[in-house]
Amino acid sequence: MRRGTSMLIAVAALILTVPASEAQIRKQPGAREASVGTARGVAGQGESQSAAGDTAADEAVALLARWQHAKARTILETAGTGGGLETAWGLLLAEEGKVDDGIARLRAAKDVLAGDPAPAYWLGEVLYTFRRDLSGGTEAWRAAEARASAILDKAHDDPRASFYAGASRVRLKRFDAAREALEVAAANGWDPAMVAYQQGLSYAFEQKWSDAASRLTAALEADLSYAHAWYYRALCREKLKQTSEMLADLERFLQLAPDAPEAETARSILKAAGY
DSSP states (O other), X not given: OHHHHHHHHHHHHHSOOOOOOHHHHXXXXXXXXXXXXXXXXXXXXXXXXXXTOOHHHHHHHHHHHTTOHHHHHHHHHHHOSSTTHHHHHHHHHHHTXXXXXXXXXXXXXXXXXXXXXXXXXXXXXXXXHHHXXXXXXXXXXXXXXXXXXXXXXXXXXXXXXXXXXXXXXXXXXXXXHHHHHHHHHHHTTOOHHXXXXXHHHHHHHTXXXXXXXXXXXXXXXXXXXXXXXXXXXXXXXXHXXXXXXXXXXXXXXXXXXXXXXXXXXXXXXXXXXXX
């Protein structure tokens, strides 16, 4: 078991970070599964202030952040291509295993949508998660942060720009500034699960495991289908010596994202534990 959990720590140190019990979460009145309608409502709030904030694109991206490919593809096939939709198409292709095509599409979107932080941010995520390209990812995250900051200079409470500023700063290890931006995003109606997930990662990167667990639990209270919140909460639970809860979180993660890059690590840990 110790060998298996060490594998999780090593992988999480390279990627991101996580934290509570599904049974406890299900007791919360706010707990729900994600729906297309919910994603659309949140995305639309950012669209009015961000020129590239296409509602369908942001809705699809919100689903892809949860590793929900089928729902995202349905939206994109209806919406078509072009504009902000190219960001979502690039992320979808990468998550479906066509990583080179996804990267190419995200690079093109980043160039065409010069003021939009979304394609730059997700390009960084894909480069790092699927190619372990830290330098390329960092460059993309810096571009995303700069673009989001430029929007916020003119519209201080723009929820979409605040979210991408915060998420980029988490990756750039500017944690206090990241959490400030994420609070603005939350206060102005951005997707609560996405915001809480990023807040959880910010604390996990600082090895503040209890705080990370609390925010990742909040993400799951908002949306039980947020696959990677389960995965990264497992890391926090290992650090908090909550072994049985950690294993339960990994099982839930695999149910939701059996083809995610982290899935093989999760399977190895569960196998080592006798699951």
